Every structure is written in structure tokens, then in C-alpha cells.
Amino acid sequence: MANEQLNALVLPDENGNFGKHGGKIGHPELARALAEIETGFRNIIQDADFISEMKRLQATYVGRPSPIYHARTLSQRGAQIYLKREDLNHTGAHKINHCIGEVLLAKKLGKKKVIAETGAGQHGVALATAAALLGLACEIHMGVVDIAKEHPNVSRMKILGAKIVPVSAGAGTLKEAVDSAFESYMGQLDDSMFAIGSVVGPAPYPEMVAYFQSIVGHEAREQFQTAYGGLPDEVIACVGGGSNALGLFNAFIDDKNVELVGVEPAGEGLDKPGRHAATMTLGKFGNIQGFNCYYLQEADGTPAAVHSIASGLDYPGVGPQHCHLKDSGRARYETATDAECLDAFMALSREEGIIPALESSHAVAYALRRAAQLDSSKRLLVNLSGRGDKDIDFVLEKITV
Known part of the structure; x- marks a missing residue:
């Protein structure tokens, strides 16, 4: 799967923009961390060994x-x-497609943990699954409203070894879970990678998740x-x-x-x-x-x-x-x-x-x-x-x- 398979409408410019939408983070510390992720992503998608391993897992595991x-x-x-x-x-769900890629990337970057938000719990389960498979710790932030609604997925994440962080701020749903996960990530930039669950957030996440999906x-x-x-x-x-x-x-x-x-x-x-x-x-x-x-x-x-x-x-x-x-x-x-x-x-x-x-x-x-x-x-x-x-x-x- 080559990056050029994605049409120009869904590929960003050098500043991470799709037309007037998207962009890069302005926070200096986060910008450095996300630049490391972006560089790693661009390297791995040209790496024959990475592509081979991802294809193997897509066929035999996913x-x-x-x-x-x-x-x-x-x-x-x-x-x-x-x-x-x-x-x-x-x-x-489809979430396992990008979670396999993100956790492989985190491991390639030498990270020990992946951190993420989840709403329905499908991204959380998929990330916890990939982390268990590849030997990384996993921390999932989830709104208390969604924890109550999606109890089976919460149980699955716990069984897979993920640490669940309940988020009660605001509405206690997905937006607040994203805020909480990013705050936690800020304190663990060297040893962890934020593995976002959709084509949202600052660059490189929209492009990266789109590539894997x-x-x-x-x-x-x-x-x-x-x-x-x-x-x-x-x-x-x-x-x-x-x-x-x-x-x-x-x-x-x-x-x-x-x-x-x-x-x-x-x-x-x-x-x-x-x-x-x-x-x-x-x-x-x-x-x-x-x-x-x-x-x-x-x-x-x-x-x-x-x-x-x-x-x-x-x-x-x-x-x-x-x-x-x-x-x-x-x-x-x-x-x-x-x-x-x-x-x-x-x-x-x-x-x-x-x-x-x-x-x-x-x-x-x-x-x-x-x-x-x-x-x-x-x-x-x-x-x-x-x-x-x-x-x-x-x-x-x-x-x-």
C-alpha cells in the first residue's frame, strides 16, 4: 500500500492542511513529539520490513x-x-486497522506505552489488543457516560491489560476523553506515543490514520x-x-x-x-x-x-x-x-x-x-x-x- 494511493483531496500540504482544514499543533513540546511521530511514520511506510509485517498481521491476525x-x-x-x-x-471493528499500524510505529520509535481516548470503546479495545500482541503498555481514557453505556468493551480492555482512566469532566464523553488523554501524554512524551482513534487532531494523525484505514x-x-x-x-x-x-x-x-x-x-x-x-x-x-x-x-x-x-x-x-x-x-x-x-x-x-x-x-x-x-x-x-x-x-x- 503506497502513500500515493491516497488521492490529493485526502493528502495534506507541508503544513498538515487539507485546504483550510487541519494543521500542526502550536504547543512547542507537543510539536516536537508529533514531529518525531511524523518522521517515524514517513520512514516506516517506505520500509519493506514494516510493510511486510503489517500485511502479515492484517491477513493472519486481523x-x-x-x-x-x-x-x-x-x-x-x-x-x-x-x-x-x-x-x-x-x-x-475497523479500528484494528490503524491500531496495528500505530503500535508497530510506537515500537519502532522505542516507546514503552501507547495512550489514547475512546468513545464507544472500539478504538480502546483494538489498541489494547495490538499493545498486548506487541508487548507495550496501554492507557485508555474514556468518559464516564461511555463507560456506563459500553461496559462490555470496558471489560475487554481490562482483560487485555489496559489501564482505564475514567473521565468525569464536562459531559464525560469523547471530547473530554481526548482532552484527558492529551494531558496525560504531556507528562510522558519521552516514553509513550499518543495513538489517536480517528482522522482528527493535529498533523500527522489525520493523514496517518487515513493511510492505515x-x-x-x-x-x-x-x-x-x-x-x-x-x-x-x-x-x-x-x-x-x-x-x-x-x-x-x-x-x-x-x-x-x-x-x-x-x-x-x-x-x-x-x-x-x-x-x-x-x-x-x-x-x-x-x-x-x-x-x-x-x-x-x-x-x-x-x-x-x-x-x-x-x-x-x-x-x-x-x-x-x-x-x-x-x-x-x-x-x-x-x-x-x-x-x-x-x-x-x-x-x-x-x-x-x-x-x-x-x-x-x-x-x-x-x-x-x-x-x-x-x-x-x-x-x-x-x-x-x-x-x-x-x-x-x-x-x-x-x-x-
Whole structure:
């Protein structure tokens, strides 16, 4: 996988910018640490031994390639719906793709520990898994609200040997977990590496995570052409920070007849401030946590309160590549409410026997809505970014079965 496989729309300039979005951190100490990571990243992606080891682990440990599945029952609604089954990866989500790369990099840099935030716990589990595999310590910061919602993933992280740091500040969710993790990292710069969980944050994280996730799109494009004799009409993925969406989108950017659709959480309604996380739909440009992007803001520019039924999507900002894709008109961003997400969760479970993550259910919700608007000749490819084991107890509290 060469770096040039990523289209210019999702590659930064020398200052880490994608158009007007992104950028490098201004804090001197952090800037030095992130420069070390960036240099290491650029070296390893040209290192044949690193690429060979990563490919070996992708095939024999992660279980790649993940298949594409034709959801024939769901497709009776209209357009044909296909699922890129990232839920079948080891640890149950796309997060393992970049975690393997990040932990290999940390080890190459001589670090003893990886530190990260997590929302739904999928990044935390994947990072703890990779750290256990490769012999590094792991420290995960997680909001207390998400700890309560995602208890199975918390248990998995503990079993894998990770130190869990509960974060009760503010809303006690993903943004606060990021703040807490960066604060901890500041005290351990020499011996640890911050392993961010999405295409957010200052350079080099958006580019680096996108690189490791690009395998999703390149696999999917080749698989779809081989199996179905052409390309999908739309590729669809949920968007919080945006790693799974960018992972799918990257290989299709030059295919102008393929629409790229990101699906954000409308929560309890776009007309209810603080009760949604529709960053691309209602956010404004500014700087959050060391990078420029669209984010949901209060009048004074501070990040607004956000909400989503899916813990991995309740972030007030979004990756700079997505902002640039929106500005360029190459991608469009839709929304799905909590109620639509739950309906899609149950539809996929009951009609196809696949229990999806609540995050991924947002993309499924849009696909079901869109399929009903199109005829059966149209083909929709959804990135099923994670499985729903972590969500089942929470969902059962919300529905009648």
C-alpha cells in the first residue's frame, strides 16, 4: 500500500492542511513529539520490513480481507444494499486497522506505552489488543457516560491489560476523553506515543490514520468490481471523527460516478441544540483540540454540547479531510436520528442476522431510506464499521422485544 494511493483531496500540504482544514499543533513540546511521530511514520511506510509485517498481521491476525455481503432481504426495499464487513475483523471493528499500524510505529520509535481516548470503546479495545500482541503498555481514557453505556468493551480492555482512566469532566464523553488523554501524554512524551482513534487532531494523525484505514476502500473497490462487474452508485459510511468513512471513500474519490455519502448523528433532532452531533451539517469553521475543522460551537467559539445514541459519534468536531471533501463538493453529508438508528439496528439484526454497532447503524439507516427512493438497478455499498456486541444491553433498554 503506497502513500500515493491516497488521492490529493485526502493528502495534506507541508503544513498538515487539507485546504483550510487541519494543521500542526502550536504547543512547542507537543510539536516536537508529533514531529518525531511524523518522521517515524514517513520512514516506516517506505520500509519493506514494516510493510511486510503489517500485511502479515492484517491477513493472519486481523483476518483481512473483510468480505462484501449482498444484503438481499434489506434490498427488497428498492436499491441493492451491500455491506463491507469490517465488523468481522478481529476486535469487531475497523479500528484494528490503524491500531496495528500505530503500535508497530510506537515500537519502532522505542516507546514503552501507547495512550489514547475512546468513545464507544472500539478504538480502546483494538489498541489494547495490538499493545498486548506487541508487548507495550496501554492507557485508555474514556468518559464516564461511555463507560456506563459500553461496559462490555470496558471489560475487554481490562482483560487485555489496559489501564482505564475514567473521565468525569464536562459531559464525560469523547471530547473530554481526548482532552484527558492529551494531558496525560504531556507528562510522558519521552516514553509513550499518543495513538489517536480517528482522522482528527493535529498533523500527522489525520493523514496517518487515513493511510492505515485506506485498505478498506482499496479492498472494497477491487472486490465489488470482481463480484459485480462494476462500481457501486453510492458508498456510505457513518461519520463521527470519520476514520471508517475516509477508509472507504479514499479508493473511490477519482470515480466521479460514485457518490460519497457520510452519515452523521441527528440524535434527537437537528432543531435541538446539544442533542445531536451533526457537525458537517450545522458546524462552523474554527480550531478544536489543535486542528482546524468544522465543529459545533457556542456563540463564543467553545465546543457545544453534543449527543448521539452511539458513543463513538458524539464528538463536536470532524476530520479535516471530510471538511475538505465537503468544501470541494466531492462528498455529501446526510444525517440519521437516534430513532432511525435503532430501527436500522433491528432491521439488520432481524432481517439479515447481523447485529451492527450503533455507529454503523446510522449508515444503514440512510441506506434503507435511500434504497426506497431508488430502483433495484442501483447499488449502495455501506461500510459496516463495527459489530454490536457492545451495544446490545443498551439497545434492549430502549426497545420492546
